[in-house]
Amino acid sequence: MTTNKRGFIQSVWDFFCSLKLSISLLILLAATSVIGTIIPQSPPREYLETISQAKIKLYSALGFFDMYHSWWFILLLYLLTVNLVACSVKRLPRVWKFISEPTLVFDAGLEKTLSLTHEFKMQGDAASLKEKMAAFLKGEFTAPVVTEVDGEYHLFAQKTPYCRLAVYVVHFSIIIIFIGALLGSFFGYKAYVQIAEGTSTSMVYKRGDEKPLDVGFSVKCEKFSVSFYDTGAPKEFKSILTILENGQPVPGYENRRVVVNSPLTYKGITFYQSSYGPAGDGAVYFLTVRDKKGGEPTKIVARKDEKIPLPGGGSVQVLEATEDVKPFLPQFSGPAIRMSYAPAKGEAQAVVLLRDYPDFDQQRGGDQVFVYTGANEKFYTGLQVAKDPGVWVVWSGCALMVLGIIIAFFFSHKRIWIRTGNGRVTIGGTASKNQPAFQLFFDGLADKLKKM
Amino acid sequence: MTSSMLFNVVTLTYMVSMLIFFAFLATKNKTIGLTASCAAYFGFIVQTTAIILRWKESYEAGRGHAPLTNLYESVIFFSWTIILIYALIEIKYKYRVVGAFVVPFALLGMAWAQLGLESHIEPLVPALQSNWLLYHVITCFLGYAAFAVACGISIMYLIKDWLEGTSGDAQAGGIIAMFPSIKILDDLNYKAIMIGFPLLTLGIITGAAWANYAWGTYWSWDPKETWSLIVWFIYAAFLHARITRGWVGRRAAILSVVGFAATIFCYLGVNLFLSGLHSYGGGGK
Numbered sequence A: 001m002t003t004n005k006r007g008f009i010q011s012v013w014d015f016f017c018s019l020k021l022s023i024s025l026l027i028l029l030a031a032t033s034v035i036g037t038i039i040p041q042s043p044p045r046e047y048l049e050t051i052s053q054a055k056i057k058l059y060s061a062l063g064f065f066d067m068y069h070s071w072w073f074i075l076l077l078y079l080l081t082v083n084l085v086a087c088s089v090k091r092l093p094r095v096w097k098f099i100s101e102p103t104l105v106f107d108a109g110l111e112k113t114l115s116l117t118h119e120f121k122m123q124g125d126a127a128s129l130k131e132k133m134a135a136f137l138k139g140e141f142t143a144p145v146v147t148e149v150d151g152e153y154h155l156f157a158q159k160t161p162y163c164r165l166a167v168y169v170v171h172f173s174i175i176i177i178f179i180g181a182l183l184g185s186f187f188g189y190k191a192y193v194q195i196a197e198g199t200s201t202s203m204v205y206k207r208g209d210e211k212p213l214d215v216g217f218s219v220k221c222e223k224f225s226v227s228f229y230d231t232g233a234p235k236e237f238k239s240i241l242t243i244l245e246n247g248q249p250v251p252g253y254e255n256r257r258v259v260v261n262s263p264l265t266y267k268g269i270t271f272y273q274s275s276y277g278p279a280g281d282g283a284v285y286f287l288t289v290r291d292k293k294g295g296e297p298t299k300i301v302a303r304k305d306e307k308i309p310l311p312g313g314g315s316v317q318v319l320e321a322t323e324d325v326k327p328f329l330p331q332f333s334g335p336a337i338r339m340s341y342a343p344a345k346g347e348a349q350a351v352v353l354l355r356d357y358p359d360f361d362q363q364r365g366g367d368q369v370f371v372y373t374g375a376n377e378k379f380y381t382g383l384q385v386a387k388d389p390g391v392w393v394v395w396s397g398c399a400l401m402v403l404g405i406i407i408a409f410f411f412s413h414k415r416i417w418i419r420t421g422n423g424r425v426t427i428g429g430t431a432s433k434n435q436p437a438f439q440l441f442f443d444g445l446a447d448k449l450k451k452m
Numbered sequence B: 001m002t003s004s005m006l007f008n009v010v011t012l013t014y015m016v017s018m019l020i021f022f023a024f025l026a027t028k029n030k031t032i033g034l035t036a037s038c039a040a041y042f043g044f045i046v047q048t049t050a051i052i053l054r055w056k057e058s059y060e061a062g063r064g065h066a067p068l069t070n071l072y073e074s075v076i077f078f079s080w081t082i083i084l085i086y087a088l089i090e091i092k093y094k095y096r097v098v099g100a101f102v103v104p105f106a107l108l109g110m111a112w113a114q115l116g117l118e119s120h121i122e123p124l125v126p127a128l129q130s131n132w133l134l135y136h137v138i139t140c141f142l143g144y145a146a147f148a149v150a151c152g153i154s155i156m157y158l159i160k161d162w163l164e165g166t167s168g169d170a171q172a173g174g175i176i177a178m179f180p181s182i183k184i185l186d187d188l189n190y191k192a193i194m195i196g197f198p199l200l201t202l203g204i205i206t207g208a209a210w211a212n213y214a215w216g217t218y219w220s221w222d223p224k225e226t227w228s229l230i231v232w233f234i235y236a237a238f239l240h241a242r243i244t245r246g247w248v249g250r251r252a253a254i255l256s257v258v259g260f261a262a263t264i265f266c267y268l269g270v271n272l273f274l275s276g277l278h279s280y281g282g283g284g285k
């Protein structure tokens, strides 16, 4: 019974220590990850309407709509972690011993396992040859450790043994990254907030959560602006933000410029420029109107869709506005409005006004000439809000990983043994990486020995 | 002289280089081999000049950004990095014939860019205005290029393995006698992936760092991100497979080809077939 039990535990342990499991898990993770790139994650209703009920049922049951957080995907990640830890627990002590207690004696058994060995006849007894070889190794490689066994001397020298630990650094770094991610998901959050120009708020909205969250200080949007390239493509989305504590601006956090790729962090909470739109009651448009025959222009202040009476009868109504007219009228650029103009007599008509071309409306040839002088449009700025105390843990893990991979790949543990007997020298060597390069070095050493 | 004209010269040069490489395979003449790689290096120098010229042109057009921002520019850069990694491997390990299987990848990229892609210099949208773009794109593409070279080597491996297997004797004659031995091809495959894996790792990390800096999430399982992770998993499996007995050689070569297919899907397929958020506009609700 107990042996059975021990046998079972042993086989579970062996299962988790096996590299076959690692390879299977890595391939399984790669294969299953594809699913979530094909089936939309947290899909919108429009998508759900295009697939059958049976499919929806099946996909939901399998967690395909939030695949990367489904129980089975998380399970795979846990298995990977257990596999990693088990493998390390099993191998690390061995590797450590291998490094700290190297094989000092170059006996026949060791010699057989090495692919690179040479034997020479040389003048001298074992002790004097030992001195010579020690000096040789010190000059050409590194100082050796000498052991005497039965009148023969065994010299052992090694370089960069610790690079054998690098793969464990890589594996450890993966666990650090997981810890960082967990810290972020337990103690951090992602949220979103819209702030209209000139207003402030301390409430942000977590994803999928109706209730707002108080961040403990206020953010004021002083101004938001968009600029465009001459092609009409956006050039910059810019918010000017001020942080307020108890209604007072915080020194150093006044009128801070926040653009995409340049966020603002205060008390561990970071605000990222994310979107924008027209705020609340919208813009105010400034126009002038004068008679075709001359005379002083009259100023008009209009809100969108508001009917404004004109001097001498008739009315105008601003229908829509744009920051850049180029997509509609390719030969022009700059802000424009389109309005409905109802003259005192006659049909209502659509009129387009361009701010940067004040004479534009004269070409229409109407009795009244309009000029669009500008708008005072209010925007809101949309900010992503993120708090992630785990992010530095993640970056540390990443740095360790890159460092570990480079050491694991491009450094090599090189070992050389020399045995001296009376009138005879045997040399052997091995390297953990890049054996061909080490062979060149080793053959060079052997050549030098031959000439001694 | 415009960069576009120079890129045409580059395409032609890679085409000539590839043909000379094929002649090299057929004749086994060393001089022809040297000519083939010299042609490839000449193309590389012209390409480097052209990329710098395009960078300058972008400043003259008032755009002012590195030529790494649209598909046209990235395909050209990809083909440049492939020749770069090939040069590193040829100079270090002296296996010229690998070029016959690598230069075609670079030629394919150049031909596609010159014949099929829009080459206008566009201004940078806000999401791309970051130095992280440079670090991210350069590390990713150097990694991809190393995988392309590994794939070329693995195809050589599979051809040689197959022909030697069917003809029964270990040293089949003909073209494949030119190939390095099976053992060396296996080792070269591993070496190319040893270059590519750290670069891809850095590419994924710089991408995550950039995403975190631009919108506050270092990982959001966007299809492009996920596919880069898939590629990473495949090559991690490759590295571990090599330590396990029975996975060296043919299976490693197949895994390397599969890895590169996934790499290409990550680079092109995701944009063509899957809907992603790999540009500005993720904000809002």
Ligand code: HEM
Pocket: A018, A019, A021, A022, A023, A025, A079, A080, A081, A083, A084, A085, A087, A091, A167, A170, A171, A174, A405, A408, A409, B236, B239, B240, B242, B243
């Ligand atoms: C299931 C989890 C994993 C296990 C159990 C595992 C286990 C191992 C083992 C036993 C080795 C050989 C060490 C030696 O040579 O003594 C190794 C090597 C290595 N592992 Fe992992 N590993 C895992 C996941 C990963 C992942 C996800 C990476 C990604 C970076 C990775 C990167 C490496 C590298 C770079 C090497 C060195 C390979 C070489 O030198 O060619 N491992 N791993």
